[in-house]
Amino acid sequence: MKSITKILQSNNLLSIFLTAGFPTVERTIEILTEIEEYGVDFVELGMPFSDPLADGETIQQSSVTAIRNGMTLANYFEVLKIVREKTDLPIVYMGYLNQIMQYGAETFCKKCIELDIQNLIIPDLPIEVYEKEYKSLFEKHDLLISFLITPTTPEERIRKIDEMTTGFIYVVSSSSITGKKRKITKKQQKHYEKIKAMKLSKPTMIGFGIYNKETYEFACQYANGAIIGSEFIRYVAKENAAQFLTSLKA
Amino acid sequence: MSFTTDQNGYYGNYGGAYIPEMLHQNIQQLQDNYQEIISHPSFQKEYKTLLQDYAGRPSSLYFATRLSDKYGCKIYLKREDLNHTGSHKINNALGQILVAKHMGKKRIIAETGAGQHGVATATVCALMDLECVVYMGALDVKRQSPNVARMKMLGAKVVTAHSGSQTLKDATNEAIRDWINNPEDTYYLIGSVVGPHPYPDMVAKFQSIISEELQEQLMDKEATTDPHRILACIGGGSNAAGIFYHYLDNKKVQLIAAEAAGKGIDSGESAATSILGRDGIIHGSKTLLMQTPDGQITEPYSISAGLDYPGIGPLHAHLIKEKRLDVYPITDIEALEAAMELTSLEGIIPALESAHALGILPKLESKKNEIIVISLSGRGDKDMEAYQKYFKYAKKHPHEDLEKSFLFVP
Ligand SMILES: Cc1ncc(COP(=O)(O)O)c(C=O)c1O
Numbered sequence: 001m002k003s004i005t006k007i008l009q010s011n012n013l014l015s016i017f018l019t020a021g022f023p024t025v026e027r028t029i030e031i032l033t034e035i036e037e038y039g040v041d042f043v044e045l046g047m048p049f050s051d052p053l054a055d056g057e058t059i060q061q062s063s064v065t066a067i068r069n070g071m072t073l074a075n076y077f078e079v080l081k082i083v084r085e086k087t088d089l090p091i092v093y094m095g096y097l098n099q100i101m102q103y104g105a106e107t108f109c110k111k112c113i114e115l116d117i118q119n120l121i122i123p124d125l126p127i128e129v130y131e132k133e134y135k136s137l138f139e140k141h142d143l144l145i146s147f148l149i150t151p152t153t154p155e156e157r158i159r160k161i162d163e164m165t166t167g168f169i170y171v172v173s174s175s176s177i178t179g180k181k182r183k184i185t186k187k188q189q190k191h192y193e194k195i196k197a198m199k200l201s202k203p204t205m206i207g208f209g210i211y212n213k214e215t216y217e218f219a220c221q222y223a224n225g226a227i228i229g230s231e232f233i234r235y236v237a238k239e240n241a242a243q244f245l246t247s248l249k250a
Numbered sequence: 251m252s253f254t255t256d257q258n259g260y261y262g263n264y265g266g267a268y269i270p271e272m273l274h275q276n277i278q279q280l281q282d283n284y285q286e287i288i289s290h291p292s293f294q295k296e297y298k299t300l301l302q303d304y305a306g307r308p309s310s311l312y313f314a315t316r317l318s319d320k321y322g323c324k325i326y327l328k329r330e331d332l333n334h335t336g337s338h339k340i341n342n343a344l345g346q347i348l349v350a351k352h353m354g355k356k357r358i359i360a361e362t363g364a365g366q367h368g369v370a371t372a373t374v375c376a377l378m379d380l381e382c383v384v385y386m387g388a389l390d391v392k393r394q395s396p397n398v399a400r401m402k403m404l405g406a407k408v409v410t411a412h413s414g415s416q417t418l419k420d421a422t423n424e425a426i427r428d429w430i431n432n433p434e435d436t437y438y439l440i441g442s443v444v445g446p447h448p449y450p451d452m453v454a455k456f457q458s459i460i461s462e463e464l465q466e467q468l469m470d471k472e473a474t475t476d477p478h479r480i481l482a483c484i485g486g487g488s489n490a491a492g493i494f495y496h497y498l499d500n501k502k503v504q505l506i507a508a509e510a511a512g513k514g515i516d517s518g519e520s521a522a523t524s525i526l527g528r529d530g531i532i533h534g535s536k537t538l539l540m541q542t543p544d545g546q547i548t549e550p551y552s553i554s555a556g557l558d559y560p561g562i563g564p565l566h567a568h569l570i571k572e573k574r575l576d577v578y579p580i581t582d583i584e585a586l587e588a589a590m591e592l593t594s595l596e597g598i599i600p601a602l603e604s605a606h607a608l609g610i611l612p613k614l615e616s617k618k619n620e621i622i623v624i625s626l627s628g629r630g631d632k633d634m635e636a637y638q639k640y641f642k643y644a645k646k647h648p649h650e651d652l653e654k655s656f657l658f659v660p
Contacts, residue, residue, distance in 0.1 A: 050414065050546040051532070053426050054270040060413060072544040097268060098531040102545035123270045124531065128258075148271040152433050157274070172272065175433045 004090045004118045004144065007041055008168050008203035013225025014216070014248065015205060016232050017044040017094065019059060020076050021066030023237060031241065032083045032091070038245035040089075044121060044227065047076050047095030054123045056179030058230040062237075073103045080115040092146070092167070094121040105134065109141040119144040119167040127164045138166075146170050146205075151191045158198060168203040171195055171223055173210065179230035181211050184218055192222035213248050253498040253569065259447020260536075262571065264564035267446035269534045272430040276438075277446055277534075279353070284448045287352050288345065288455065300344045301459060304377070305334045307341075309460070311467035311623075316595040323617040326477070327598070327626045328464055328493060335370045337601065337628030338457060338489040339441060343370035345456035347378055350437035357381045357436045361425040363390055363418035363485065364556035364603060365397025366628055367441030372406035382406040385424040388416040390555045396632050415549035417558045418485070422533050442486025443563035446534030450491075450563050457492025464623060465496055472621055479504040479614070482625035483606040484577070485556045487563035489627035498569075504576070506614075507566065508606040510552030511579035521550035523562045524570050524577040532561040538570070553582035553636060554602035556628075580609035586640045588612075589630065601628030602636060 007013065016035060020028055028045075035043060048063035048071050055063070073095075080091070093112060100108050100122065112120070120143055125134065127147055138145055144167035149158050152175060162169060174180070174188055195204060206219035207227030219226035228248075235244040259265045259281070267277055287293055301307040310329045318325045330338035350358060358380050362368030368384040375382035384401055388410050391398055401408050414420040422444075429438045443450040443457075465475040480497060482490035484507045497503040512520035520526065523538050530539035532547060540548040540560040552558040569575035580588075588608035593599050600608060604627045614622075630637065 051419065051423055053423060053534075054272060054430065056427070067546060074544070096531075098539075098541070098547075099545035101530060102528075102541070102543065124268045124534070126267065126269060126271065126274065129266065129268065150272050150274075150433075152275045153271065154275070161271075175272065176431045177272075177427045180431075 001116050002088050002090050004042060004092070004167065007090060008224060011224055012220045013041045013205065014039055015042050015044060015225060015227040016040050017046055017227055017229030018233060018236065019046045019048050019062040019066050020079060021048060021069045021071030022062040022233065023065060025069055025071070025075070025079060027236070029079060029082055031236070032089060033086045035245070036087065036089050038242065039249045040245065041225065042090035042092060044092045044094045044229070047071075047073060047093065047099055049096040049099060052096060054177055056177045056230060058179040058233050062233050073099050073108070077111050077115060080117070084115055088116065091117055092119040092121060093117045097122050097125050105137055109137060109143055112143055113141050119146060121146045121170060123148065127161060130164065148172050149195070151175050151187070155198070158195070158200070162200045162202055165202045168205050168224065169200060170227070171204050171206045173206055173208045173219070176208060178208055180209050181231070182209055184215060192219070196222045213250065216248055253565065253574070255447065255451045259451065261565050261568035263529070264535070264537050264567040265447055265450060266536050267534055268531045268536065269446050270430065272433065273426070273446070276429065276433055281448050283353070284349065284452050287349055288452070293348060293352070297345055297348055301341065305340045305344060306332065307459065308463040308467070309333055311464060311471065313471065314596050317592065320595065321611055321617065323620045323622055326468070326621065326623045328460060328623055330460065330489060330625065330627050331598070331600065331604070331629035335366070335373050336631065337366040337370070338460065338492060338625075339367040339370035340373065341459055341492065342441065342453050342456040342488060343367070343374045343439065346439045346452070347374040347380070350380070350439065351378060353437065355435060355437035357383070357432065358439050359383045359385070359425050359428050359436055360439045360441060361385045361418065361421040362441060363387070363421065363558060364554070364601065364628070365390065365394040365401065365632060366556065366601070368406070368408070369397050369400045369404070371439050371441070372401040372404035375406065376404045383409060383428065385409050385411050385421040385428070387411045387418060387421045390417055390421070393636070394555050394632050417550070417555065419532075419547065419550070419560055426533065442488040443491045443565055444486040444533055444535060444561065450535065450565055453488050454491040454495060454565060457488050458495035460489070460492035460625070461494065461496040464493065468621070468623070476500060476503050477623045478620035479506055479617075480623045480625070481506045481508065481607045481610050483508045483557060483603050483627060484562055484566060485559050485603060486561070487566045489625050491563065491565055493623070493625040498574070505569070505574060506610055507575055507577045508580045508610050509562070509577055510554055510557035510606060511581045512551040512553070514581055515579050519551035520579070521552040521558050521560065522579040523560060525579060527561070535564050537561050537564045538567040554585065554606060556601070556603040557606060578610045578613055580606040584609040586637070589637065598626070599630035599637075600626055601630050602633045604628055
């Protein structure tokens with residue numbers, strides 16, 4: 001077991017998001033088993049949801065495919081069981097709140113710990129609801145949680161989120177849903193600089209719209225690392241994910 | 251029992267704001283300011299003037315003589331179909347556009363199912379000279395095409411949503427994503443009592459003009475403010491919230507809602523949320539929701555685009571839980587028959603949505619001499635294609651048991 005907290009103390013971290021069950025369940029297992037060889041430090045494994053509000057077309061489509069492939073939360077944990085026989089790759093759970101509610105939050109936490117998931121990202125769980133309904137439960141199970149901050153989050157709230165975060169802070173690169181490929185802008189640089197200058201107490205990872213070596217490396221200057229999601233999924237769909245990962249570290 | 255929201259936007263267990271952080275600033279700004287904005291005397295004055303002179307309010311309360319004779323009770327129709335743009339949706343659109351203007355927003359986005367909210371939004375945007383983008387599911391673009399043409403003529407951009415079941419749920423997803431992408435200048439003008447706090451409460455307040463008028467009108471006609479029962483259809487639940495609003499705490503008045511049973515509750519093709527739903531989260535709100543055991547939101551079905559939604563507003567979820575609201579599932583066929591009945595008895599062609607509320611009438615027991623008010627939420631112009639199809643079918647198969655035949659595919 002590798003401690004994600006420890007990993008998050010380093011820099012130039014590369015994290016990959018993929019949708020569990022996309023393009024097939026077998027392929028998800030293969031990718032998770034092999035991905036560390038390509039310099040990936042940890043993975044966010046997405047539980048597909050029918051109505052992912054924060055996600056663009058690429059992740060939406062991968063979710064449709066994954067659900068069609070029979071991906072349920074129970075199967076998600078089955079996949080992890082198989083993966084855990086082969087690798088201790090750090091895996092972060094990413095999924096919308098409704099599924100955790102339906103599965104039962106307590107059972108969900110136990111399953112996560114059993115399968116060495118140490119950190120959660122739940123994009124539609126705001127800190128206010130977390131504090132009231134989930135904080136004590138997650139803490140009881142030693143589950144870390146990551147919250148998002150965006151270019152429109154005011155400083156005061158960033159401080160509050162820093163306080164509430166137990167994993168890493170997910171710095172959303174621009175005001176948008178996932179999957180938008182954009183050139184690096186002055187505005188974005190300012191946003192990164194502002195966050196860096198705030199000297200937050202928790203590690204930071206930049207995500208959304210990171211899609212090549214240039215945007216990855218640029219983000220790494222301002223945070224502990226960066227997360228690549230939609231672009232990785234596009235390469236998985238094209239069957240050349242390995243080549244893409246290699247290009248990032250070339 | 252209280253039927254208003256607490257400060258975090260909960261009706262009992264339901265409601266709240268389960269939103270991605272990207273929406274936080276916009277939602278927070280609304281939460282912090284909406285009460286003050288809409289209760290300000292100058293806002294109220296402008297709003298009430300628009301309701302009267304622009305929308306044509308008060309909407310009439312019509313005593314439906316022949317319908318009453320048929321059912322042996324006193325049936326009144328609250329004629330929201332007579333409003334400008336043809337439904338209750340204008341009440342909310344006018345209110346929210348004033349809020350948007352107050353907040354200095356330049357671009358308005360909306361979702362629409364039947365197209366009535368889209369038309370209302372496009373209308374108020376034309377009136378206020380604001381940019382307007384309306385999201386509409388691909389299936390609804392097809393089946394409510396007259397409203398698409400109206401929105402376009404009014405200057406709105408209509409964006410087709412191709413995901414999921416290509417209906418209201420998917421249009422709402424796309425509108426929310428648009429808002430995430432455009433956090434600065436854009437106002438999301440939601441069309442029903444759904445979504446994150448404060449929308450359910452704000453929309454209910456704007457629609458409450460319906461029951462405010464009803465109390466007065468009924469006093470005039472029946473020397474009482476209270477009918478025995480009030481009937482309304484529920485998509486998200488805004489016309490129902492509006493006509494129930496001033497009666498929520500008045501237990502003498504029975505509140506009854508119609509939800510869309512589609513081809514039957516057990517057919518796998520329905521939108522009967524109160525029967526088929528469980529607690530869950532949709533569009534930022536905890537409410538009753540049709541979903542798989544695993545928590546994937548189910549794709550609903552109804553002949554009526556405005557009722558074709560897998561959730562209901564959190565207020566209604568709470569009313570159902572507290573047994574303050576009775577819900578009748580009404581099938582496509584029952585709604586079509588009710589629409590034909592109203593047309594032939596009263597010369598009023600209702601919207602398919604409103605026809606579901608009318609569909610409750612034959613199912614009510616012991617209603618002799620009661621006063622029943624029905625929310626006639628909209629007019630049927632947009633639904634002529636569906637009505638004509640049904641006409642043709644019913645002529646060819648006069649003796650079929652339509653409910654069971656499944657031969658009629660709307
Ligand atoms: C005429 C009419 N009635 C009812 C509805 C359902 O919406 P709500 O439940 O919010 O009143 C619609 C929605 O499109 C409508 O157009």
